Amino acid sequence: MAGDALQQLGPGLRQAREARFIGPMRSTHRPEGPLRVAYLTPTLHPGGAERQMVILAGALPSALFEVRFLVLSERGPLAEQAEAVGARVDLLGLRQRDCVPLRPQCLGAAVRALRRYRVLTADVDIVDAWLVPAMIFAMLAQPLVRVPTLLGGRRSLGDLYRSKPAYRRVAAAAAARRMDAIVANSRTAAAEAITQDRVAPGRVHVIPNAVLPAVSSPADRLRYRTGWGFSEGQLVAGCVANYKAEKGLRLLLDVAARLREHVPEFRVVIVGDGPLRGELEAEIRHRQLETIVRLHGTEPDARLIYSAFDLYVQASETEGLPNVILEAAAAGLPIVATAVGGTTEIITAEKNALLVESGDGAGMARAIGRMAADPLLRARLGRAARDRATDFSAERLVQATSSLYLRLAGRVPRDKVV
Secondary structure, three states, rough: OOOHHHHHHHHHHHHHHHHHHHOOOOOOOOOOOOOOEEEEEEEOOOOOOHHHHHHHHHHOOOOOEEEEEEEEEEEEOHHHHHHHHHEEEEOOOOOHHHHHHHHHHHHHHHHHOOOOOHHOOOOOEEEEEEEEEHHHHHHHHHHHOOOOEEEEEEEOOOOOOOOOOOOHHHHHHHHHHOOEEEEEEOHHHHHHHHHHOOOHHHEEEEEOOOOOOOOOOOHHHHHHHHOOOOOOOOEEEEEOOOOHHHOHHHHHHHHHHHHHHHHOOOOEEEEOOOOOOHHHHHHHHHHOOOOEEEEEOOOOOOHHHHOOOOOEEEEEOOOOOOOOHHHHOOOOEEEEOOOOHHHHHHHOOOOOEEEEEEOHHHHHHHHHHHHHHHHHHHHHHHHHHHHHHHHHHHHHHHHHHHHHHHHHHOOOOOOOOO
């Protein structure tokens, strides 16, 4: 079962778990058994950080690490994948609807969650709190629970939280400072952890995300495009994103309207779901884009859908290190993206993508127009993007994360950490 799940997630995951990593690390392993690591996360609904957790849970060598998941609120579809690769998943029961907005029942739910957290971490060596709500919970629980090591994550940029209440921003920064170490998935996020959250530079570690290419076929491409009602003669741009304001999806609709006359074969598919779905549907009707834009909804494994796209478009206003750009690059798609956050740490303008400024609808329309008019440009940028994606392998993610975990637990000398 676990072997099948590893194969399903991607070939890189199996290699990352095998002897290449067990071999050189075995000499550092102590008799006390595998290091017990608990991934603390709000949910296991599909998302960039959540997918990275599952990749690591399946790829970390089992001779050295035992990974379990502690989920604050809801399991989500990725919980089954986590269990399939051999990780245990436990719910703490702190439901979002009890505490957002703050309700009287939140106190009782928090106490019950804290008691359960204390029991479930009694034998844990490291709690890795990947996202801000998990870091805040771990910080508040630590005086009572005393986990040996707390690790936090900086996987998004500060401008994402400008709309959040001030107490949330203050709590997030305080939690980051209380962690024994912070993992940032991009240099940009690491710099913000140091300058905005005031985390000591020596406690911030940059470990980029990994991408696992999916194995797809022409039949997948035909199935998706037929479902959308799009033909092979049309130029289909894909965007995989939660339907949230920071993803720039309204801008993408504006671009589709701009290109309607100049590039009549242009089509857009937005894969995902979220709070803006109703507004996006209304705007599509208002702009009469029903024949041009499809809201596909969620997909169990969105990596399979990239084969149905001719190019990839990202209109985000902010990004940490976007998994979707890595996935599009691994699929060999030409990419048009906004030059925000860690996106520019993956792709470079004119070398393996076309980049535009955030919010620049006219610039994005021109870039897509260039792609539409030049098949050779699309082919060149797609090949270069695929080459670039090889730098973000599961092997590198596992090696860097393993080294950090072992160092934090005192199982390798400091000078042996990669």
